[in-house]
Amino acid sequence: MGTGVRFEIDYLQYLDAEGRLLNPDLPEFARDRAQLVGLYREMLKVRCFDAKAVALQRTGKLGTYASCIGHEAAHVGIGSGMQIDDVLAPSYREYGAQFVRGVKPREVLLYWGGDERGSDFSGPAHDFAWCVPIGTQCLHAAGAAMAFKLRDEPRVAVACVGDGGSSKTDTNAAINAAGAYGLPFVLCIINNQWAISVPRDSQTGAETLAQKGLAGGLECLQVDGNDIIAVKAAVEFAVKRARHGHGGTVLELITYRLSDHTTADDARRYRDDEQVKQAWTREPIKRLKNYLMAQGWWSDQEEQDWTVHSNAWADAEVDAYLATTVQPLESMFDFLYAEAPHDVAEQREQALAWEKR
Amino acid sequence: MAAITLIEALTQAMAYEMREDPSVLVLGEDVGVNGGVFRATSGLIQEFGPGRIIDTPLDETTIAGLAVGLAAQGMKPIAEAQFDGFMYPMVDHIICHAARMRNRTRGRLSCPMVLRVPWGGGIRAPEHHSEANESIFTNVPGLRVVIPSSPQRAYGLLLAAIRDPDPVIFFEPKRIYRQYKEEVPDDGEALPLDVCFVLRDGSDVTLVTWGSQVKETLEAAEALEKQGISAEVIDVATIKPLDFETIHESVKKTGRCVIVHEAPRTAGFGAEIAAQLAEKAMFDLVAPVERVTGFDTHIPLFRLEMKYLPSAEKIIAAVKRSLAVS
Numbered sequence: 046m047g048t049g050v051r052f053e054i055d056y057l058q059y060l061d062a063e064g065r066l067l068n069p070d071l072p073e074f075a076r077d078r079a080q081l082v083g084l085y086r087e088m089l090k091v092r093c094f095d096a097k098a099v100a101l102q103r104t105g106k107l108g109t110y111a112s113c114i115g116h117e118a119a120h121v122g123i124g125s126g127m128q129i130d131d132v133l134a135p136s137y138r139e140y141g142a143q144f145v146r147g148v149k150p151r152e153v154l155l156y157w158g159g160d161e162r163g164s165d166f167s168g169p170a171h172d173f174a175w176c177v178p179i180g181t182q183c184l185h186a187a188g189a190a191m192a193f194k195l196r197d198e199p200r201v202a203v204a205c206v207g208d209g210g211s212s213k214t215d216t217n218a219a220i221n222a223a224g225a226y227g228l229p230f231v232l233c234i235i236n237n238q239w240a241i242s243v244p245r246d247s248q249t250g251a252e253t254l255a256q257k258g259l260a261g262g263l264e265c266l267q268v269d270g271n272d273i274i275a276v277k278a279a280v281e282f283a284v285k286r287a288r289h290g291h292g293g294t295v296l297e298l299i300t301y302r303l304s305d306h307t308t309a310d311d312a313r314r315y316r317d318d319e320q321v322k323q324a325w326t327r328e329p330i331k332r333l334k335n336y337l338m339a340q341g342w343w344s345d346q347e348e349q350d351w352t353v354h355s356n357a358w359a360d361a362e363v364d365a366y367l368a369t370t371v372q373p374l375e376s377m378f379d380f381l382y383a384e385a386p387h388d389v390a391e392q393r394e395q396a397l398a399w400e401k402r
Numbered sequence: 403m404a405a406i407t408l409i410e411a412l413t414q415a416m417a418y419e420m421r422e423d424p425s426v427l428v429l430g431e432d433v434g435v436n437g438g439v440f441r442a443t444s445g446l447i448q449e450f451g452p453g454r455i456i457d458t459p460l461d462e463t464t465i466a467g468l469a470v471g472l473a474a475q476g477m478k479p480i481a482e483a484q485f486d487g488f489m490y491p492m493v494d495h496i497i498c499h500a501a502r503m504r505n506r507t508r509g510r511l512s513c514p515m516v517l518r519v520p521w522g523g524g525i526r527a528p529e530h531h532s533e534a535n536e537s538i539f540t541n542v543p544g545l546r547v548v549i550p551s552s553p554q555r556a557y558g559l560l561l562a563a564i565r566d567p568d569p570v571i572f573f574e575p576k577r578i579y580r581q582y583k584e585e586v587p588d589d590g591e592a593l594p595l596d597v598c599f600v601l602r603d604g605s606d607v608t609l610v611t612w613g614s615q616v617k618e619t620l621e622a623a624e625a626l627e628k629q630g631i632s633a634e635v636i637d638v639a640t641i642k643p644l645d646f647e648t649i650h651e652s653v654k655k656t657g658r659c660v661i662v663h664e665a666p667r668t669a670g671f672g673a674e675i676a677a678q679l680a681e682k683a684m685f686d687l688v689a690p691v692e693r694v695t696g697f698d699t700h701i702p703l704f705r706l707e708m709k710y711l712p713s714a715e716k717i718i719a720a721v722k723r724s725l726a727v728s
Contacts (some may be wrong), residue, residue, distance in 0.1 A: 096585055162508055195477070221461070
């Protein structure tokens with residue numbers, strides 16, 4: 046029997062779990078102290094924010110919240126590998142990518158705090174809002190990419206989905222459409238090993254999630270998602286290809302969800318502490334810190350100072366969130382349509398009259 | 403000016419708006435070279451090219467999801483579902499995203515898309531090709547739901563739907579796509595998306611309907627006239643938002659109302675009209691509201707489908723029941 050076509054999935058990693066360099070062929074940004082320290086600082090900020098958000102939920106000041114702990118390299122790597130005119134279609138925990146792009150932490154808190162204004166980003170006005178139905182955002186990103194291609198704009202659409210979301214029709218449909226139309230589209234499958242309680246191996250018999258892109262004719266790459274150098278390099282590679290008309294890419298970013306699925310979940314019901322303990326040895330912040338320290342680019346004093354700074358930054362955002370007043374009742378009517386149809390306008394008046402009774 | 407059919411009026415409207423607005427595009431299955439399975443996009447790819455008349459992979463989820471993404475990023479997509487019964491994979495994108503986009507982002511993003519859906523029974527089509535599922539979408543905040551019933555109204559309402567800054571589900575009564583021709587000036591004049599159209603003045607009873615049933619309802623009104631009964635006929639056209647005022651004004655005059663639709667009866671849109679009559683027009687009515695609808699069954703395969711659909715005879719019988727109450 047002859048060979049039809051053979052495929053291979055490359056795997057990208059620069060730093061091992063201890064922060065030792067495995068691959069000396071570093072991308073340009075990783076040779077630059079300021080840039081690499083900048084990425085480290087972003088990751089620390091996100092982790093500080095995340096801890097504050099969980100604490101807010103535990104003390105009744107926030108609704109259900111989806112923690113991002115453990116995903117810092119994947120998220121910050123995605124955000125920092127994009128340009129501001131590109132569009133991000135997140136799922137619902139990629140705050141690290143969003144902060145880099147200009148979304149404010151107080152907006153994340155507003156959203157999980159039960160207020161639609163959280164999705165009115167002060168960051169890039171064109172980015173999609175969080176997407177709670179799983180995987181649908183992948184097709185919205187493909188649609189955005191189609192708009193960019195039709196208008197001949199050098200822009201790229203980047204979607205984030207999880208290992209669970211890689212099973213969704215929409216995710217696979219987006220891969221298919223991106224390949225069929227040659228769209229400037231990048232799909233980041235953030236494989237954190239758990240779709241609430243269902244492990245990665247139960248999602249698919251495929252050896253990698255990256256290979257989901259093969260069937261659509263996309264470039265595919267598996268990446269150590271806890272190694273921010275690898276993530277950013279992979280995203281930059283994929284975004285550049287897309288921007289220059291060479292088509293879409295699927296990146297599988299392998300990481301681990303160190304938290305419960307959300308604050309409403311209890312992961313102890315379905316996974317061993319031992320697995321989580323092991324995952325902590327591979328977490329993203331420690332390994333970059335070790336690398337930076339070994340280079341002499343970071344010190345314990347800087348770590349301490351930046352932690353103080355990050356906590357103060359997160360506290361200020363929490364304060365800004367807590368200071369927001371509840372939206373007026375009529376807000377539920379006022380954004381439904383560009384102009385309220387008569388039936389909506391009538392119900393708005395009825396609702397206001399009831400309030401004033 | 404040559405007279406054209408309802409479906410030709412839809413083509414004319416799309417072509418007009420695509421010439422006017424470069425952000426308008428069409429996407430769907432077989433809409434390109436083939437011109438759509440009903441030929442609604444016939445000739446458009448020749449004028450506008452494959453960049454704006456876009457054949458999609460054979461996946462309704464893809465069509466809807468791409469349309470949402472396109473609309474949120476500055477385009478005005480007209481997405482075509484090939485048939486009513488195939489639109490269900492699109493519903494997640496319509497309900498969870500298109501309908502919510504503006505509200506959930508406080509107006510930062512919006513979704514100005516049209517979903518065109520050949521709709522309803524009576525064309526001897528295979529299974530899943532004959533559904534009247536409009537009422538489902540009238541329960542979704544953020545949508546508009548429109549069903550034209552004449553070439554002129556098809557043209558004006560589709561133009562309005564394309565120009566509307568929010569998502570519109572545009573159901574097309576495929577049974578009357580080619581029922582008759584009329585002159586439709588290609589003047590770019592849109593019709594309002596929040597009014598009913600009074601097609602025939604009358605004083606004894608108000609007949610309220612939409613879509614393909616306008617045909618049977620007008621036939622019933624003509625037959626009734628020969629019997630000395632004067633029926634007013636209202637084409638609701640836009641069922642969401644509902645122009646109840648026009649219906650109410652008519653009922654004030656006639657005191658009787660018969661609602662006709664081919665969708666199943668329970669929670670069909672006729673129920674909403676009847677509820678509003680009970681709320682707002684109780685004392686204008688002199689007889690109970692009558693409904694002539696499909697049964698609460700699946701529309702049967704085509705050997706029996708005309709037994710399922712409302713007929714002029716059933717409408718006339720309902721009018722007689724109403725008139726018997728004094």
